[in-house]
Amino acid sequence: MISRALKLIKNYLLLNDDNLKTTDANIWRLSVLRSILLIGVILTSAIVVHSSYTAYVQELYYVLYLTIGFTAFLLATLSIGLKHIKIASAFLVLVVLAASMCILFFTTDLISAQYGLLFLFTLPIIVRILYGIKASIATMLFNLVPYYLLVTKTKVSPLFGIDITLPDTHTYLASLLFLFFNFCIPMAVLRVMSSLEKQSEYNQLQSKKLNKIVKGYQEIFNNGGTPSFFCDEQGRILQANKAARSLVKKFRPNSEYIQDLFSLSLPITRGVNQTASIYNHPEQEFEIQPASLMHHKKQLVHCHDLSVNKKNLMEFDAYKKQQYEKHYFNELTGLKNHHFWKQVETSDSILNQHIVLLKLANLREINLQYGYSQGDKLLIKVISQLQNEFSSGARFYQFPGAKFLFTLSTKQLFSNSIEHFLTRKLPKTITVTSNNVDVEHTLKWRVGHYHVSREISADAATECCAIALSQSSELSPYMSFSINTVKSIRENTQQKDKVKALIDNGCLAIYLQPQVSIDETIVGFEALARLKELTTGSILQPHHFLPLIEANGWEVLFTQKILDATLKLLDSWPANLPRVPVAINLSGPELLNDIFYEKLLRRFSESPELCKKLKLELTETSVLASHSETKRRLTSLANVGATIIIDDFGTGHASLSQLIDMSASVIKVDREFVDRVETSERHRKIVKMTLDLAKSLEMQTIAEGVETRAQLSVLKEMGFKHFQGYLFGKPAPIEHWMSEIKAQA
Known part of the structure; x- marks a missing residue:
């Protein structure tokens, strides 16, 4: 009776020999499902029987609904057959999730609620068995949330005020975890392992039989005089006779496929002969003769030697190819070059195409830092990755200056914008091995794009791309050509020439912004430059000319003009x-400009009075402020009496040690911190720390960007004694401040 019952259980749980040997994955998945669900039904049924009376007496009817509902759901899932295995799998995962959530959200006792979190940790192995690796990994990542709740002892119950806690809830939950961790999961793993072991035994038996048959034909095949290869349908060499092994050893020792040895013009096809030469040995020609094996999926390929002396013809062909490739292909990457583009592409071939000109903007930096050989390796890997990433319909060309041009049809963009398409396709980083060390390089791309919507020559199309490329920048790396671009370039050039002329002619207006003490007495000014047009007398604001000055490297000239005007x-x-x-x-x-620095140092050295009149503000946001030579020169200026002020403190690159290295004696706290000092406790703490730091270094502080009385009040309470901002006056010409003083008097 017992053995019969066990047999019925084994058959129901698919644990008999036939089911263990099967290669159908759904069989063992269903077996695992039934094992887990059956144990779950037993447990929930026991809980229903044991808890129903208590729940009824305490009028906790939702406990009855939950336990009976889970039992019914498990029974329903247990009845699902092999055809709907995916539905049953989903239901099991849903049951585990639902049970965990009910324990977590409806159990007020923290320890009991944590059982729900622990129960979720069974999901990865269940999902792996039922769905696969990716789903299991996703579940593992999901379990970071319950792990966090478990570690932090976060209590999230009761949800909606529902509490399902009964006197024996702890026992029920402990039993649930015990059964799942000690029976369900181990049984699932044991079931899978049993199938694997049975299948392994079966495979070993079949392998022995096959080996016995193969040995009978081995000797005949091995001693044939003609080179013969036994290959699979893809041409992978499974076996070769002595003559064939000798051929491989002599010419291509690492050949894995027959096409690695021979340059085939056609795929190996049963009954179709072809002539082919050995790779890199075109003088070695063979007739490739696949045998007609009617009852075998593998291929037996005989290779009959047809080699003749074709040396002169091959040398001539090689010379022609060399000259052709030299002119039309890039020697390093093997890509077609700009000559090929001009020769082959016509206005018809590029019509309605998207032409894209790429430039690797930081290749020069990589070459300087790692050497040109490293840069060459990087280019080769980059173009290989680009070709793999883009569809075969994209035509790639290499242009001078580390530029790549390729064409795309509108269809290939899949309705994406060119910027969105390239953002997804272009590699962000690439790893190149140098001296046995992998170096990861960040790739900074610049893109010029032109959509050919009218007939235009290939040269003109590349010129449009080049114009668009010239307008790209680090902030806007993707630029499409527009007729307005040419207009913009012309206007930008005119503006640049205008700014340069104004600087050269000394058309500067020095505006002063006051710095005041705690009693709002003016104790200093900051000189801020404006450019003044001679013809109209209008004033150019900084945002109209400073970007042009920085972009064209006119900082030294501009600052020299400001210095001269300020001294005057x-x-x-x-x-x-x-x-x-x-x-x-x-x-x-x-x-860092020797002439400017020497003149400035001489002025301070020869005129001690100047040290009291002129102060130097160095913006901390400048990368050059951290340059060792800059710090050395600032120290020299400080030694002769110049006052060094660090402007915009807290927003740039300087470290605390660099404050000392730069010999600064004054810190200006940036307006970014002052602006929120009323409302943000975090900002107040940062400002206070800056003030304390300055005091510890015996440095003065100026609060910059003060715009309201409320800000001023907070800053005074903190201990600031000097202030600057619109509250005390906007930058204005000296005549304005003369009028102000006169009016106050």
């Missing part, structure tokens, strides 16, 4: 204005 202003300082120092801004490159 100090020499003719109005009598009714308080004699206070004026600070000028240095962005960094000026100090």
Whole structure:
């Protein structure tokens, strides 16, 4: 009776020999499902029987609904057959999730609620068995959430005020975890392992039989005089006779496929002969003769030697190919070059095509840092990756200056914009091995794009791309050609020429913004430059000319003009204005210019009075502020009495040690921190820390960007004694401040 019952259970759970030997994955999946579900039904039924009376007495009817509902759901899932295995799998995962959520959200006892989190940890192995690796990994990542709740002892119950806790809830949940971790999961793994072991035994038996048959034909095949290969349908060499092994050893020792040895013009096809030569040995020609094996899926290929002396013809062909490739192909990457583009592409072939010109903007930096050989390796890997990434319909060309041009049809864009398409396709980084060390390089792309919507020559199309490429930048790396682009370039050139002419002619207007003490007395000014047009007298604001100055490297010239104008202003300082120092801004490159630096150092050295009148502000946001030579020169200026101010402190690259290295004596706290000092406790703490840091280094502080009385009040309470901002006055010409002083008097 017992053995019969066990047999019925084994048959129902698909644990008999026939089911263990089967290669159908759905069989063992269904077996695992039934094992887990059966144990679950037993447990939930026991809980229903044991808890129903208690739940009824305490009027916890939703406990009855939940336990009976879970039992019914498990029974329903248990009845699902092999045809609907996916539905049953989904239901099991759903049951585990639902049970975990009910325990977590409806159990007020923290320890009991944590059982729900632990129950979720069974999901990865269940999902792996029922669905696969990717789904299992996703479940593992999902379990980071319950792990966090478990570690932090976060209590999320009761949800909606529902509490399913009964006197024996702890026992029920402990039993649930015990059965799942000690029976369900181990049984699932044991079931899978049993199938694998049975299949392994069966495969070993079949292998022995096959080996016995193969040995009978081995000797005949091996001693044939003609080179013969036994291959699979893809041409992989499974076996070769002595003559064939000798051929491989002599010419292509690493050949894995027959097409690795022979340059085939056609796929190996049963009954179809072809002539082929050995790779890199075109003088070695063979007739490739696949045998007609009617009852065998593998291929027996006989190779009859047809070699003749074709040396002269091959040398001539090689010479022609060399000259052709030299002119039309890039020697490094093997890509077609700009000559090929001009020769082959016509206005018809590029009509309605998207022409894209790529430039690797940081290749020069890589060459300088790692050497040109590393840059060459990088280019080769980049083009290989690009060709793999783009569809076969994209035609690639290499242009001078590390530029790549390719064409795309509108269909290939799949309705995406060119920027969105290239953002997904272009590699962001690439790893190149150098001296047995893998170096990862960031790739900075610039893109010029032109959609050929009218008849235009290939040369003109590339010129449009080049114009668009010239407008790209780090902030806007993708640019499409527009007729307005040419207009923009022309306007930009005119603006650039205009700014340069104004600087050369000294058309500067020095605006002053006051710095005040705690009693709002002016104790200094910051000199801010504006450009003044001679014809109209209009003032150019900084955002109209500073980007052009930085882009064209005119910082030294511009700062020299500001310095000259400021010194002239100090020499003719109005009598009714308080004699206070004026600070000028240095962005960094000026100090690295030997001529500018030597003149500035000489002025301070030869005129001690100037040290009291002129201060130097160095913007911390400049990368050059961290340059060792910049710091050395700032120290020299400080040693002769110049006051060094760090502008915009806290927003740039300087470290605490660099504050000391730069010999600064004043810190200006950036307006970014001052602006939120009223509302943000975090900002107040940062500002306070900056103030304490300055005091510890015996440095003065100026709060910059003060715009309201409320800000001023908070800053005064913190201990600031000097301020600057619109509250005390916007930058204005010196005449304005003369009028202000006069009006106050």
